[in-house]
Amino acid sequence: MIKIVKASIEHSELIAEIGKIAFLESHGNSASAEDINSFISKTYNKEAISKEFEDVKTQYHMIYFNDKVAGFSKIELSTSNKDITELDITKLDRIYLLKEYYGQNLGSELFDFNIHLSKKQNQKGIWLAVWVDNQRAISFYTKIGFQIVGKYNFKISETRSNPNHIMFLKY
Numbered sequence: 001m002i003k004i005v006k007a008s009i010e011h012s013e014l015i016a017e018i019g020k021i022a023f024l025e026s027h028g029n030s031a032s033a034e035d036i037n038s039f040i041s042k043t044y045n046k047e048a049i050s051k052e053f054e055d056v057k058t059q060y061h062m063i064y065f066n067d068k069v070a071g072f073s074k075i076e077l078s079t080s081n082k083d084i085t086e087l088d089i090t091k092l093d094r095i096y097l098l099k100e101y102y103g104q105n106l107g108s109e110l111f112d113f114n115i116h117l118s119k120k121q122n123q124k125g126i127w128l129a130v131w132v133d134n135q136r137a138i139s140f141y142t143k144i145g146f147q148i149v150g151k152y153n154f155k156i157s158e159t160r161s162n163p164n165h166i167m168f169l170k171y
Contacts, residue, residue, distance in 0.1 A: 002106065004113050007060035007072065012049040015060060015072050019044035022071065022096035027162075030131060035157040059117070063097070063110045071097035073110050075118065081127050083150025083166045090118040092128040107140065115169075125170040129154060132163045141167050 007015060020040050028036055042048065052058050057077045063070050072094070079091040092114060097107050118126050129152045130137050150166035 001066055002109050003064040003067075004110060005062050005064070007062050009050050009053040011060065011062060011072075012053070013046045014062070014069060015049045016044045016046050018069065018072055018096060018098060019049070019094070021098060025099045026096075026134060026137075027131060030133065030162050031156045031160045035160045039156045058093075061110070061113065061117075063106055065101055065104055065106055070101040070104070070106050071095070071110065073114050075114050075126075077118070077121050077123060081150070081166060081168075084125070084127055084168050086124045086168075086170060088122060088124050089168075090114075090121070090123045090126045092126055111144075119171055123171070125168055127166060127168040129164040129166055132165055138165065138167075141169075145169050 023040055023044065024036070030036070052074070053060070055076070057079065059075050059077070061073050063072065073092070073096075074094040076091040076093055078088055080087065080089065081091070095107065095110055095114070097110075115126060127149075128141070130141065131154065146167040146169045148165045149168045152164045152166050153161040154164045155161045
């Protein structure tokens with residue numbers, strides 16, 4: 001059984017733990033261990049995640065599979081991008097699943113949930129940044145209609161950035 005619930009600040013520690021694991025699983029080989037560990041320690045801790053709940057445009061959702069947490073998403077409503085002319089668009093900032101839940105259609109479920117939520121908020125489309133070497137994600141997004149509209153350097157550390165595509169789906 002799949003269940004998606006809106007996360008609250010009380011979920012911050014759980015989100016941080018899943019974020020650490022999922023980031024390592026999907027991006028762990030994208031930079032040196034030192035750079036990756038530095039990024040994770042700054043980004044995926046209870047305090048950093050708790051602070052994100054202060055922004056009213058930011059929404060986290062948890063996905064559960066058979067009553068076990070499998071991952072989370074983070075969207076930012078009405079967040080523009082320099083490569084997209086549309087206004088009132090949503091940024092899909094994170095959609096993370098733990099590897100053990102791959103193949104259960106959970107990513108699609110969580111993604112569809114966020115699209116529905118974005119449309120319900122009168123947004124005109126959704127965009128995201130995806131690492132150019134993450135072919136699994138790029139294939140998924142392309143298959144459902146996203147187009148590459150720009151590029152972005154994702155800063156891992158002071159000395160390392162990873163090239164990302166900016167992808168956009170207009171509703």
